[in-house]
Amino acid sequence: MPHFFARPMRLLAMAFAVAVAAFAIAPVASLIRIALQGDAEIWPHLMAYVLPAALADTLMLLAGVAILTVIAGAGSAFAVTAYRFPGRDTLVWLLPLPLAFPTYIVAYIYVDILDSFGPVQGAARWIFGWRSAADYWFPNVRSIGGAILVFSFVLYPYVYLAARAMFQTQGAAFTEAARILGASHLRRARDITLPLARPAIAAGLALALLETLNDIGASEYLGIRTLTLSIFTTWLNRESLPGAAQITCVMLTLIAGLVALERYGRGARQFSSSDHKSAERVALHGAYGWLTAALCFLPVLLGFVLPLVFLAREVVARGLLIGFDPDLIRHALNTVALAAIATAAALVLGFGLVTLWRVTQSRFIGAGAFVGSLGYAMPGTVLALGLLSPLVAMDEAINAITQFAGRNSGLLIVGSGAALVFAYVARFLAIPIGFAQAGFSRISIEFDDMARVVGARPRQVTRAIHMPLMRQALWGAALLMFVDCLKELPATLLLRPLNVETLSTYIYQFATRGNFEEGSLAALIIVLVGILPVIRMVRHADAALYPQGEPMPV
Amino acid sequence: MTFKTLRGMALATCGVIAASTAAFAQGEVNVYSYREQKLIQPMFDAFTKDTGIKVNVVSASSGLEQRIKTEGANSPADVLLTVDVARLQEAVNADITQPIMSAALDGIIPAQYRDPNGAWYGIAMRARVIYASKERVKQDSISYEELADPKWKGKICIRSGQHMYNNALFAAYVAHYGEAEAEKWLTGLKANLAQKPSGGDRETARDIAAGKCDIGIGNTYYWALMNDKEADKKAWADATKVVLPTFKKTGGTHVNLSGVVLTKSAPNKANAMKLIEWLAGEHAQHIYADMNYEYPLRKGIKINPTIASYGEINPDKLPIAKIAEHKKAASTLVDKVGFDN
Structure with missing residues (x-):
């Protein structure tokens, strides 16, 4: 380990790492505590009747989403990076926009559009003269196939953003050499560009898959019995909170295993190039150009434009603007404030931790970063339940202190928005940690060494070298984290204080009564607030001289 | 993000905190x-x-x-x-x-x-009742037991068997007849389903209106809301009628x-x-x-x-607390018969 820090500094660094990890591990620890409360007798039942089907549904869903998000995300990222074609400059920033939609809202929208009374089947009946749904066959959106499509429409941008950042910054030297040697551009894509982008695609995909795994609203509505849903029914109906915690622990272990495996597989193949000149974009003419444009527009159309038009139409049809609910402004401000504070806190913690890891090269801190990322894999309600006891414990500690002053402070954290900030950070810390790791992996450690050799102090290395080179990664992490916080539902629902709603919980109260359209305006506000940072980030990435690394989730 | 906006947000959050602690006042x-x-x-x-x-x-x-x-x-x-x-x-x-x-x-x-x-x-x-197609269902009284009758094969729509409304209904069935009978009944009901359980009670009405099934199970107030308040869903209420089902054993409707x-x-x-x-x-x-x-x-x-138009309700006399007692058993049976598969 290079001795970058004097001893007291190193201890301080360790303490910081321990603090961050302790924070992130708190929900996991209380989860394990609940799981250990027993109830092993439920497992034979779960194994016989619940988990096989849940596992099969979950794996099928994940496999489908994996295939589609990679095709749509990596495919479109490659096209807009490697080629020039009509509409390319607009598509660059349109493509990530579906990210702004909460998945379950898109599920509701597609059921409305494609179900028997929707415009699509209505048109089909009108054209063919059918009378009722019994007269013809039409694929059911409320099915595993429908779920795969819905999740993929919304989640492919994770792959898109990661893959594009990689394609953009891949050293042009390799592809140019291949071109000089006479390789066609398809062959260059197959043999050079895509293999080099594999880790980035895997990282984006991991985020998309974990979001799929975590979901409860969309899968429940579409009738897919995922593992997460089984966790809920085990808790609420089979009346076994320990059983639910046990399933979650098994699920987390599997995920941690997979992530570790991916890390191990990647470990040997570190790639950082000092050449960050992008390759020239090849112009696609005529039909090829238009075809590429159409294919790239398809995911935007399905994941963003159609749902947006649907919401806008509902807002108008229901007079939601005229009968504007004044509370919405307050809810919107709450939502943005909470998301921004949580994002800022998570960026400091995540980037701080990874920076320490970088300069100390300590395995211990590395493990902290790994554990700190696990929150992303936990279903939000479970995480919220797990966070409750540690937060209340903190409140009681604060109480013990304030009681000296003769005052009971009550539940300072749990009774205020602070609990939500804790929850968001614990849930999404994987994002800044992943982005920071990816960012650093693109900055050769030799830079640090050289700076140290010429006498720079660690702080100066960070400020003069890391910060400017990491700006892209910071922006990327800030964006994803912010948008995820805006959309967060399960933890917010359970932990928010009295009289506080976020846009997400506001929509949910209509959705849960089967009338989500009444929340259309709030959904539209989430989307609009969400797309501003998306557009800003994409522009930033385009203007940047320096690369953004591949976001590694864990 | 500038310092100013951050500061603004911090202030806003303090506002959130202040608003919520005010709850302790008189x-x-x-x-x-x-x-x-x-x-x-x-x-x-x-x-x-x-x-x-x-x-x-x-x-x-x-x-x-x-x-x-x-x-x-x-x-x-x-x-x-x-x-x-x-x-x-x-x-x-x-x-x-x-x-x-x-x-x-x-x-x-x-x-x-x-x-x-x-x-x-x-x-x-509230009661858990039958939504039935006006056009295709002539019956004006249906028993819960009858839902397992093969005459309804491929004709019933319902939301997830693990949803709390269904769970309570199934628990009431267990309370009346015991687990073994309830399992038989659930197996029969499952065999009669037109499609895999999904959606909510409104979707059940929608599927009946669309002709995917003839009857479905829903709560009393959903139908009334669609009929009275939700213009875009009025067609689903128009195509269906509400029948208050009863347990044969007691003549009561599950509430x-x-x-x-x-x-x-x-x-x-x-x-x-x-x-x-x-x-x-x-x-x-x-x-x-x-x-x-x-x-x-x-x-x-x-x-x-609108609720009164369903007819006079005779709430099942089963002590309500009995339903809670059999919740877990009902949920377990739903797993066992693969109700949601």
Whole structure:
């Protein structure tokens, strides 16, 4: 380990790492505590009747989403990076926009559009003269196939953003050499560009898959019995909170295993190039150009434009603007404030931790970063339940202190928005940690060494070298984290204080009564607030001289 | 993000915190609710108008018992409002309740709809009934038992068997007939389903209207809301009729409760008692009947005409607490017969 820090500094660094990890591990620890409360007798039942089907549904869903998000995300990222074609400059920033939609809202929208009374089947009946749904066959959106499509429409941008950042910054030297040697551009894509982008695609995909795994609203509505849903029914109906915690622990272990495996597989193949000149974009003419444009527009159309038009139409049809609910402004401000504070806190913690890891090269801190990322894999309600006891414990500690002053402070954290900030950070810390790791992996450690050799102090290395080179990664992490916080539902629902709603919980109260359209305006506000940072980030990435690394989730 | 915007946000959050701690002041009552805030707000506004007591609310869809329990002695919660009898029992099991001692309430709420020890009180009632195609179903009475009859093969739509409304109905079946009979019945019902369970009760009406199935199971108030309030879903109500089904054994229709619990640590107990008694009062019971389309539990309050049009209801005499008792068994059977597969 290079001795970058004097001893007291190193201890301080360790303490910081321990603090961050302790924070992130708190929900996991209380989860394990609940799981250990027993109830092993439920497992034979779960194994016989619940988990096989849940596992099969979950794996099928994940496999489908994996295939589609990679095709749509990596495919479109490659096209807009490697080629020039009509509409390319607009598509660059349109493509990530579906990210702004909460998945379950898109599920509701597609059921409305494609179900028997929707415009699509209505048109089909009108054209063919059918009378009722019994007269013809039409694929059911409320099915595993429908779920795969819905999740993929919304989640492919994770792959898109990661893959594009990689394609953009891949050293042009390799592809140019291949071109000089006479390789066609398809062959260059197959043999050079895509293999080099594999880790980035895997990282984006991991985020998309974990979001799929975590979901409860969309899968429940579409009738897919995922593992997460089984966790809920085990808790609420089979009346076994320990059983639910046990399933979650098994699920987390599997995920941690997979992530570790991916890390191990990647470990040997570190790639950082000092050449960050992008390759020239090849112009696609005529039909090829238009075809590429159409294919790239398809995911935007399905994941963003159609749902947006649907919401806008509902807002108008229901007079939601005229009968504007004044509370919405307050809810919107709450939502943005909470998301921004949580994002800022998570960026400091995540980037701080990874920076320490970088300069100390300590395995211990590395493990902290790994554990700190696990929150992303936990279903939000479970995480919220797990966070409750540690937060209340903190409140009681604060109480013990304030009681000296003769005052009971009550539940300072749990009774205020602070609990939500804790929850968001614990849930999404994987994002800044992943982005920071990816960012650093693109900055050769030799830079640090050289700076140290010429006498720079660690702080100066960070400020003069890391910060400017990491700006892209910071922006990327800030964006994803912010948008995820805006959309967060399960933890917010359970932990928010009295009289506080976020846009997400506001929509949910209509959705849960089967009338989500009444929340259309709030959904539209989430989307609009969400797309501003998306557009800003994409522009930033385009203007940047320096690369953004591949976001590694864990 | 500039420093200014960050500072603005920090201030806004302080506002959030300040707003929420104000809940400890005098003249307030804090409600944790499984009913959606928008739905109950008119009720609370009326309560504030009648009594001057401010109501602070947080609503969620699960986990509120755990939250109250973990918050412990410092929990701000005074009252827990729920929509399912099993949840009322869950609150009792979690040991977060204290008895509601009120002779006034005992005089209003029939003994069948409250806990013998006063741990919870029902406030309003809904029934789980049949939505049937007007065009294709001629029958005007259907028994729950009959739903397993092969004559309905491929003709029934329903939401997930693990949803709490179905869970309560199935638990009632277990309570009446025992687990073995209930398993047979569920197997038969499953065999009659037109499609894999999904969606909600409104989707069930939609699927019947679309011709995917002939009958479905839904709550009384959904149909009324679609018929009276939701223009875009009126067609689904128009294509269907509501039949009040009965258990052959008792001739009663399965009902469930909206209910209320007083928390053990209630910091505003006096106000909480006022709220609970007010909810059983005439004003609130009218709101339950006409805005929420539930059956009021207070005698002498008129049932909403749309709900009344289903016919006179004869609520199953099964003690409501029995349903909560068999919740787990019902859920286990749903797994066992692969109901949701």
